[in-house]
Amino acid sequence: MSDVEHPFTSSRHERxxxxxxxxxxxxxxxxxxxxxxxVLTVIVYLFVKAAPVLSWxxxxxxxxxxxxxxxxxxxxxxxxYLVLVSLALVAPVGIxxxxxxxxxxxxxxxxxxxxxxxTSLAGVPSIVHALFGVGAFVLTLGMGKSLLAASCTIxxxxxxxxxxxxxxxxxxxxxxxxxxxxxxxxxxxxxxxTIVLPNSVxxxxxxxxxxxxxxxxxxxxxxxxGAVASVAISTDTFDRKIAxxxxxxxxxxMSYHLHVVAEKISGMPEGMKFGTAAxxxxxxxxxxxxxxxxxxWLRSRKKW
Amino acid sequence: MSEHAxxxxxxxxxxxxxxxxxxxxxxKVKRNTIFGVVGPANSGKTTMLKCINRTIDxxxxxxxxxxxxxxxxxxxxxxxxxxxxxxxxMVFPLPVGLPMSIYDxxxxxxxxxxxxxxxxxxxxxxxxxxxxxxxxxxxxRLKSLGTKLSGGQQQRLTxxxxxxxxxxxxxxDEFSIAIDPVTTMKIEDVLTSLKSEMTxxxxxxxxxxxxRISDNMMFLNNSEIVEQGPTPExxxxxxxxxxxRYLSGEMG
Numbered sequence: 283m284s285d286v287e288h289p290f291t292s293s294r295h296e297r298x299x300x301x302x303x304x305x306x307x308x309x310x311x312x313x314x315x316x317x318x319x320x321v322l323t324v325i326v327y328l329f330v331k332a333a334p335v336l337s338w339x340x341x342x343x344x345x346x347x348x349x350x351x352x353x354x355x356x357x358x359x360x361x362x363y364l365v366l367v368s369l370a371l372v373a374p375v376g377i378x379x380x381x382x383x384x385x386x387x388x389x390x391x392x393x394x395x396x397x398x399x400x401t402s403l404a405g406v407p408s409i410v411h412a413l414f415g416v417g418a419f420v421l422t423l424g425m426g427k428s429l430l431a432a433s434c435t436i437x438x439x440x441x442x443x444x445x446x447x448x449x450x451x452x453x454x455x456x457x458x459x460x461x462x463x464x465x466x467x468x469x470x471x472x473x474x475x476t477i478v479l480p481n482s483v484x485x486x487x488x489x490x491x492x493x494x495x496x497x498x499x500x501x502x503x504x505x506x507x508g509a510v511a512s513v514a515i516s517t518d519t520f521d522r523k524i525a526x527x528x529x530x531x532x533x534x535x536m537s538y539h540l541h542v543v544a545e546k547i548s549g550m551p552e553g554m555k556f557g558t559a560a561x562x563x564x565x566x567x568x569x570x571x572x573x574x575x576x577x578x579w580l581r582s583r584k585k586w
Numbered sequence: 587m588s589e590h591a592x593x594x595x596x597x598x599x600x601x602x603x604x605x606x607x608x609x610x611x612x613x614k615v616k617r618n619t620i621f622g623v624v625g626p627a628n629s630g631k632t633t634m635l636k637c638i639n640r641t642i643d644x645x646x647x648x649x650x651x652x653x654x655x656x657x658x659x660x661x662x663x664x665x666x667x668x669x670x671x672x673x674x675x676m677v678f679p680l681p682v683g684l685p686m687s688i689y690d691x692x693x694x695x696x697x698x699x700x701x702x703x704x705x706x707x708x709x710x711x712x713x714x715x716x717x718x719x720x721x722x723x724x725x726x727r728l729k730s731l732g733t734k735l736s737g738g739q740q741q742r743l744t745x746x747x748x749x750x751x752x753x754x755x756x757x758x759d760e761f762s763i764a765i766d767p768v769t770t771m772k773i774e775d776v777l778t779s780l781k782s783e784m785t786x787x788x789x790x791x792x793x794x795x796x797x798r799i800s801d802n803m804m805f806l807n808n809s810e811i812v813e814q815g816p817t818p819e820x821x822x823x824x825x826x827x828x829x830x831r832y833l834s835g836e837m838g
Contacts, residue, residue, distance in 0.1 A: 389646055458682045464641055466695035466747060467672035476694070481685055 325563060332560035335553035341561065344517060345534075349543045350550060354558055356513060357539035359526050360429075361565065364508075364535060365498045367433035368440065373490050376441050380448025380486075385474055397449075404442035408502040411439040415507040430529040432508030440497045447489025451482040484580030491573040499566055501537040509538035511546070536562040590658035592617040592785045593638065593755065598652035600633050600642070607633040609809040611652070615802070618781050622800030622817060623789045624832070629806040631789045632678070635757045638787070639674040640667050656755070672699055675748030675784075679760035681740035683732030688715075688724050691732040691743055695750045710750060717780070718745040719772045737764040745773070749780075756780070759789045774799050793833055797821055805829050 292300070329336075343353030383400075387393040415435030425431040455478050463473040497503065510532040517523045527533045540558045543550050591614035600608040608630045615621040623631050636642040637654050640661055654661045656673070664670050672695065684691050692711045701707065711728070715721040720742040724735070732743055741764050748756060758777075762770045777786055778799055790796050796803050797817060804814035805828075813820065813829040824830040 458680060459684055461641065461644075461678070462682045462684060462744070462747070463694070463698075464644065465639065465671060465676040465678075466698065466751060467668045467670075468695070468698040469668055472698050476698070477684060 328556055328560045328563060332553065332556035335551075335557040336560060340557055344515075345512065345539070348547050348550075349512075349539065349554060350547070354536070354539065354561055355517070355523075356515065356526060357534040357536045357558075358561065358565070359524075360509070360533035361498055361536040361562075363429060363525075363527055363533070364433055364436065364504065365495055365569070367429060367529070368436040368498060369490065369494050371433055372437035372440050372444055372494060375437075376444030376490065377448050377486060379441075380445045381452065381474065381479075383445065384449045384452040385470065385478065400442045400445050402442075404446065406439075408439060408497075408500050411435060412503045412506050414438065415503060420507055426530065427506075427508050427510070427532045428530045429508055429527050429533045432504040432533070432535075435503045435507045436494065436497050439503055440493045443493045444490050447493065448482075448486050451485030451489065452478060454485065455481050484577045487580070488573045488577045491569065491576075495566060495569040495573075498535075499537055499562065501541050504535055504538060508532050509535045511538070511542045536565065590655065591615055592657065593621075593787070594653075594655045594658075595634075595637075596653040596655070598634075598637060598650065598654055600630070600637065600651075601649045602645070603647045606809050607648075608637070611811060613804055613811065613814055615785055615787060617785055618783075619801040620777065620781060620786045620788055620799050622796030622803030623787065623806060624791070624793055624796050624803065625806030625812075626832075630809045631806055632759055634806075635676065635678075635759055635787065635789065637661075638755070638757060639671045639676055640664075641671070641676075643667070672751045673754050675751065675753035675756040677741075677744050677748045677756075677758045677761045679763055681737050681744055681764060683735055683740040683743055685731070685733050687729050688732050688735070688743065689728040692746045692750050695747060699751065711746075714746040714749045717749050717776050718742040719769055719776065720746060738766060738769070741765055742769070742773070752783075754784050756784050756786045757789070758786065760791060762790070762792065762795065770795075793835065805832060807832070 340353040341358065342355050344356050345354060346352030383393065383397060387396075412435060415431060415438065418438075419425045419431040419434045420427060423431075425434070459477050459481075460473050463477055464470075468476070501509075511534075513532065513534055515522070515526050517526055536558065540555070540562060543558055544555045593615040595611045595613050598608055598611040599606065611630075611634065623634070625631055633642065633648075636645075637650060638656075638661065642648050642650060650662070656670075661670060684694060686694070689711055692714050693707045696707060696710060701710075712721065712725075715724065720739060723739060724730075732740065735743060741761060745758075745761055756777075762773070765773070774795065777788070780786065788796065788800055800817045802815065803817045803820055805812045805820070805826075807828060812832075813824060813826045820829065821833055824833060
């Protein structure tokens with residue numbers, strides 16, 4: 283026993299490998315915590331600070347003069363409709379363009395150039411998109427500072443990410459499925475409609491919703507194109523309450539409202555600042571979890 | 587129609603970029619026969635099949651010269667390529683169950699061609715699954731997913747799909763690689779009986795399979811036809827040294 287090494291003892295090489303395995307693993311674990319901690323800190327801190335003002339009334343009442351009193355109903359609805367209108371504008375165009383590039387366009391230098399242009403567009407800073415929005419929608423197309431102009435700007439800003447998300451979701455559907463359909467005499471569109479889209483819709487929808495809600499949370503693109511610090515809208519009737527804005531009118535938005543209450547007005551009660559931030563974060567968390575739930579649900583119906 | 591064979595290849599050359607995939611193929615397949623095609627990997631067998639139903643069009647780099655005709659009609663001049671593909675059943679070597687139920691898999695082609703009558707589809711699905719020797723295994727679970735079947739079952743599902751459009755030409759590319767020998771024999775019997783309804787091109791790596799069921803055959807090597815002729819003759823007196831070695835299993 284003493285002179286024969288046990289057959290299952292690890293060699294020096296294996297011990298070193300084991301050590302390296304441990305180091306790498308803990309390094310990754312530490313990095314993961316490094317991500318979670320700030321996120322949790324921000325959320326907890328925000329909600330603790332906002333707790334005094336958070337109430338059903340705070341959410342459903344309009345802001346008072348200068349935003350020092352009252353609630354955040356109008357900005358909340360503004361951001362909600364901004365997301366909705368942007369989605370309605372960008373989703374059809376972005377998804378159809380993604381389908382064309384991935385499924386129809388021949389793979390040549392021209393298509394690759396378009397693909398590259400779309401990807402590069404994603405890197406353009408949002409303030410540049412905002413200025414483009416002012417030039418194109420507010421002035422040239424005569425929309426003025428309005429919900430529509432802001433939505434158009436958000437739509438243009440989000441299109442590259444939506445096209446890319448669509449392409450990736452489509453590319454994840456195996457080529458063999460398409461070939462099998464073509465071999466049976468199905469046209470390209472029949473194949474896309476019956477096989478490709480049903481199996482990629484979860485990825486496409488999640489990508490679209492996440493990207494538009496992210497963009498709608500930004501201040502820059504709506505700053506010059508439609509968002510204002512206050513609007514004179516009464517929300518007495520139920521209709522006006524749930525749909526306070528006209529497409530052609532300027533609107534209040536959460537991100538801009540936060541900017542105003544936090545920076546622009548002196549003597550702002552602290553609770554109002556944190557309240558606005560907390561509701562904005564909650565809105566984004568709700569949209570994200572909705573889109574994740576949607577993805578999980580659609581994935582569970584995935585068939586291969 | 588009488589002076590033309592069912593399928594004819596006239597001096598067909600296919601290039602993928604600079605690589606030659608098929609070099610000057612010239613052969614005829616008579617109606618209601620089984621035409622066996624054997625040859626080592628990379629000899630152009632699959633490319634040859636893709637020329638018949640023009641799915642070669644989907645390969646951007648491919649360039650086709652020469653004429654492929656069906657009943658004397660050049661397939662490259664057909665305006666309705668979809669009706670061409672519906673006339674031709676295709677089974678490629680990798681089994682592909684579409685992500686839908688077994689029933690829908692078989693009914694897919696007919697539905698895309700505009701058939702929606704429930705009774706007609708029921709009858710058609712049953713017939714095709716019986717012909718591909720899959721019916722007994724799946725008749726109680728036609729609603730379950732085609733993608734959840736085993737490899738061999740999916741391959742027979744692919745065969746059932748190919749038969750679903752009542753094609754006049756059936757192209758089989760290695761249809762039996764994942765199927766057990768007993769079932770393979772049963773399918774071979776079905777194929778022999780299907781001859782009365784269609785012309786079958788059978789690409790196979792199993793030389794005995796070609797010998798068992800094909801009427802005529804050709805041997806492809808390096809993108810060229812080495813030899814072709816009636817199957818018994820090719821096995822009995824191969825004229826080419828290479829053919830003799832390949833058919834007897836000596837060529838690696």
